[in-house]
Amino acid sequence: MPAGALPRFVLVYAALYAGYGLTTPFLPALLSERGLSPTQVGLVLAAGTAIRLAAGPLAGAIADRLHAGRGVLAAGSSALLVLxxxxxxxxxLAGLAHAAATAPLAPLADALALPAAAASRFAYGTVRGAGSAAFIAGTLVAGQLTGLLGLSALPVAGAAAFALLAAATLALPAGPAGPETRTARPGLAELRAFLGAPAFRRLLAVAALVIASHAVHDAFAVIRWGEAGLSPGTASLLWAEAVGAEVLVFLVVGPRLLGRLGPGGALALAAGAGILRWSVAALTVALPALAAIQALHGLTFALLHLAAMQVLARTVPPALAATAQTLYGTLGLGLATTLATLAAGPLWARLGPGAFWVMAALCAAALPLVRGVGTRTVARQDTA
Known part of the structure; x- marks a missing residue:
């Protein structure tokens, strides 16, 4: 592995997540400004989430088959399509094209960074942390740009970040290309046993409910904050606070909570935090309350993710690890988010801020399901 791999990956992750930070939080507000109704905003966002479910794995398969991860990673500069x-x-159409182009970027970056980190002996957390910091910086810059130039400036800034990403990927070291890097597909019997395991199904349900509960916030929080008189700069600070809390839980707080509570307790805490977070959001837009509940994102997302990874590590046979991650990401996160985002528009049009009560109810429905998660194992077919 060539020397200097760490700074190259830091630049890639910084450009990637800065692009996300510049475009993602304010996209619903931009769509609304361009004349879409709440229901249409929800449809565009849900369609984008749905296309990501297909585009991500497809791009990964192409990259693996052609050993062209860097080339596929460099193909995501599409933010200008929204304008x-x-x-x-x-x-x-613009939203679908942008979603399809950007969907595989983070997984492909991880696929390149993880083996490079092992070969060059740098911590993967360093580059992922750089990405999270860049996302925060991107959201802060987005708020300032919106205040100065309007929402239409954000796709331009996002496109510039993705263009930097495309250039940075060309300097990355090539990943391994041998046949040993390809993972064989598990047999049908193994897949059936895995999918029928109670621990996996419970985990999938809990993750789907809690992650889906973020849909109304992600689609309409910035719009609601703006209607309440909060400036774009304040909105960007609130988004940055949520990501900062996520990073803090991933790096410091989460592992300690997981060790003390176990995966089931951590999942219950994440669901409980969701109930509190969305209940407060339904009741008020007072800035102190918003600042308090945005910090709960560290629990409703990061702690849940850490607990889910521990459950999968404990319950899934090594031969099915990749399948488990794919199914968790597709069904537990992606599909649930798609359906919830699709419902967010009509919910908001009918209930307004009362839609947050529905999100709180999703988290409440997850609480009874955490019992026993992580204590049952998938039947393993170990060989002597």
Whole structure:
């Protein structure tokens, strides 16, 4: 592995997550400004989430088959497409193209960084932390740009970040290309046993409910904050606070909570934090309350993710580890988010801020399911 791999990956992750930070938080507000109704905003966001479910694995398969991870990673500069869209149909097409182009970027970056970290002896957490910090910086810059130039400046800034990402990937060391890097597909019997395991199904349900509960916030929080008189700069600070709490839990707080509570207790805490977070969001837009509940994102997302990873590590046979991660990401996170985002628009149009009560109910429904998660194991077919 060539020397200097760490700074190259730091630049890639910084550009990637800065691009996300510049474009993601304010996209619903931009779509609303361009004339879409709440229901149409929800449809565009849900369609984008749905296309990511197919585009991510497809791009990964192409990268693996052609050993072209860097080339596929460099193909994601598409933020300007949103500016080119006009009307619901045009913005839908632009949103789909942007979602398809950016969907595989983070997984492919991880696929390149993990073996490079092992070969070059740098910590993967260093580059992922750089990405999280860049996301925070991107959201802060987005708030300032919006205040100065309007929401239309954000796709331009995002496109610049993704262009830097494309250039930075060309300097990355090539990943391994031998046949030993390809993972064989598990047999049908193994997949059936795995999918039928109570621990996996409970985990999937808990993750789906709690992650899906973020849909109304992600789609309409910035719009609601703006209508309440909060500035774009304040909105960006609130988003940055949530990501900062996520990073803190991932690096410091989460492992300690997980060790003390176990995966089931940690999942219950994440669901309980969701109930509190969305209940407060339904009741008020007072800035002190918003600042308090944004910090709960560290529990509703990061702690849940840490607990889920521990459950999968304990209950899934090594031969099915990749399948488990894919199914967790697709069904537990992606599909649930797609369906919840699709429902967010009509919910908001009908209930307004009362839609947050529905999100709190999703978290409440997850609480009874955490019992026994992590204590039962998938039947392993170990050989002597």
């Amino acid at each position: 080119a869209g006009h009307g619901f149909a045009g913005l839908m």
